[in-house]
Amino acid sequence: QKEVEQDPGPLSVPEGAIVSLNCTYSNSAFQYFMWYRQYSRKGPELLMYTYSSGNKEDGRFTAQVDKSSKYISLFIRDSQPSDSATYLCAMNLGGRRALTFGSGTRLQVQP
Amino acid sequence: GAGVSQSPSNKVTEKGKDVELRCDPISGHTALYWYRQSLGQGLEFLIYFQGNSAPDKSGLPSDRFSAERTGGSVSTLTIQRTQQEDSAVYLCASSLAGQNTGELFFGEGSRLTVL
Numbered sequence: 125q126k127e128v129e130q131d132p133g134p135l136s137v138p139e140g141a142i143v144s145l146n147c148t149y150s151n152s153a154f155q156y157f158m159w160y161r162q163y164s165r166k167g168p169e170l171l172m173y174t175y176s177s178g179n180k181e182d183g184r185f186t187a188q189v190d191k192s193s194k195y196i197s198l199f200i201r202d203s204q205p206s207d208s209a210t211y212l213c214a215m216n217l218g219g220r221r222a223l224t225f226g227s228g229t230r231l232q233v234q235p
Numbered sequence: 236g237a238g239v240s241q242s243p244s245n246k247v248t249e250k251g252k253d254v255e256l257r258c259d260p261i262s263g264h265t266a267l268y269w270y271r272q273s274l275g276q277g278l279e280f281l282i283y284f285q286g287n288s289a290p291d292k293s294g295l296p297s298d299r300f301s302a303e304r305t306g307g308s309v310s311t312l313t314i315q316r317t318q319q320e321d322s323a324v325y326l327c328a329s330s331l332a333g334q335n336t337g338e339l340f341f342g343e344g345s346r347l348t349v350l
Contacts, residue, residue: 128277165343166343167239167328167341167342168278168341170339173338212277214278221291222268222283222294223280223339225277227276227277
């Protein structure tokens with residue numbers, strides 16, 4: 125079993141829809157949780173990060189962490205065609221340690 | 236440049252040959268990471284450098300893989316006697332020392348195809 129599980133999709137939604145992306149994890153020691161966005165043939169870029177349980181909002185994006193359930197989510201409101209990309213969840217144990225990534229969910233927003 | 240630079244962007248090689256992939260991190264970033272991304276897969280950690288030392292090389296898949304970093308800057312990932320299963324995109328990332336938040340800055344990757 126992988127440490128971080130993520131539905132690969134693809135997920136196709138119409139423009140303006142609310143998108144929900146999710147990951148589950150098995151290691152309760154993970155402390156920091158991130159979402160990266162990766163456009164085709166580009167490197168991932170950090171979208172949001174959170175520490176501990178709770179919500180964090182940034183514009184159209186909301187990241188949610190539920191450590192008791194070992195479950196994290198990313199919500200995208202009013203989705204745009206430019207949001208079409210692969211979304212990777214990532215987490216780490218803190219300190220200068222490598223991130224553990226999910227396999228990514230490919231999102232397609234149809235105009 | 237302002238971002239992480241990787242070269243070559245594409246490399247096609249024959250099985251059994253050695254390849255070298257280069258990463259030039261963001262200036263001032265002392266932490267450097269190599270990841271591998273196979274088709275449809277997430278990022279697989281390979282090795283982490285802090286300065287010139289590699290405190291975590293647990294992700295290197297075999298002794299055919301090695302990496303070094305000199306001058307606290309440029310890093311080279313070497314794959315000896317390449318195999319077809321080594322075909323992937325090799326991504327390099329850098330970050331500021333002491334950052335616990337996991338904000339890694341990635342290059343665009345080196346796409347390796349082993350025939």
